[in-house]
Amino acid sequence: MFIIAQRQISWGKNLPKKLEVKSFNSLDEVRTFEKGKLELVRVGRATVGRAVLEPGWKWSEHVKPIAKTKSCKAPHFQYHVSGIMHIVMDDGTERDVKAGEVSSLPPGHDAWVVGNEPAIVVDFQGMVDYAKQSKRRK
Numbered sequence: 001m002f003i004i005a006q007r008q009i010s011w012g013k014n015l016p017k018k019l020e021v022k023s024f025n026s027l028d029e030v031r032t033f034e035k036g037k038l039e040l041v042r043v044g045r046a047t048v049g050r051a052v053l054e055p056g057w058k059w060s061e062h063v064k065p066i067a068k069t070k071s072c073k074a075p076h077f078q079y080h081v082s083g084i085m086h087i088v089m090d091d092g093t094e095r096d097v098k099a100g101e102v103s104s105l106p107p108g109h110d111a112w113v114v115g116n117e118p119a120i121v122v123d124f125q126g127m128v129d130y131a132k133q134s135k136r137r138k
Contacts (some may be wrong), residue, residue: 016044024050034062035113038131049127053083053119058112060116063131074126076105083119087111 012131021110022028022041027042033058039050067073071090088094090108097103105126113119123130 022048023051029085033039033066033131036062038127040127046124049123050081051119051121051122051123051127051130051132053085053113055113055116055118057119058110060110060112066131066133071108071110073107074130075107076103076121076123077125078103078105078126079099079123081120081122083115083117084113085119086114105135 020043022043023042024039024043028042031038031040035054037052039052041048063072078097080097080099080103082099084093084099085096085097086131087103087105088110089105096114
């Protein structure tokens with residue numbers, strides 16, 4: 001079990017007014033992409049995403065065509081449930097992140113699954129528009 005401290009900066013004056021509980025057993029949205037899926041639940045004004053990324057998944061190969069950016073521009077605050085992800089920042093900094101660890105990533109990175117086990121992460125910050133197909137204007 002882990003506890004996330006209340007972040008006054010993100011809530012501002014819009015603090016929650018009531019208790020609300022959601023389950024990943026009752027999803028609000030699912031986005032699928034090659035070698036992965038993103039399951040979303042909305043709790044109050046927050047969106048929490050659980051990404052299930054299969055062995056062989058790589059952001060620059062499987063999500064970049066959807067995002068249409070050089071690298072991932074979403075910030076992430078993630079709890080790593082299982083598997084190993086290798087993360088490379090645009091500045092060259094890189095690291096493996098393993099199950100049981102928490103990571104904070106600013107925009108500007110690539111990532112991929114290491115090994116033969118799926119990587120599962122729960123993200124509390126950067127999944128609102130992640131792997132979301134853009135709507136074409138007519």
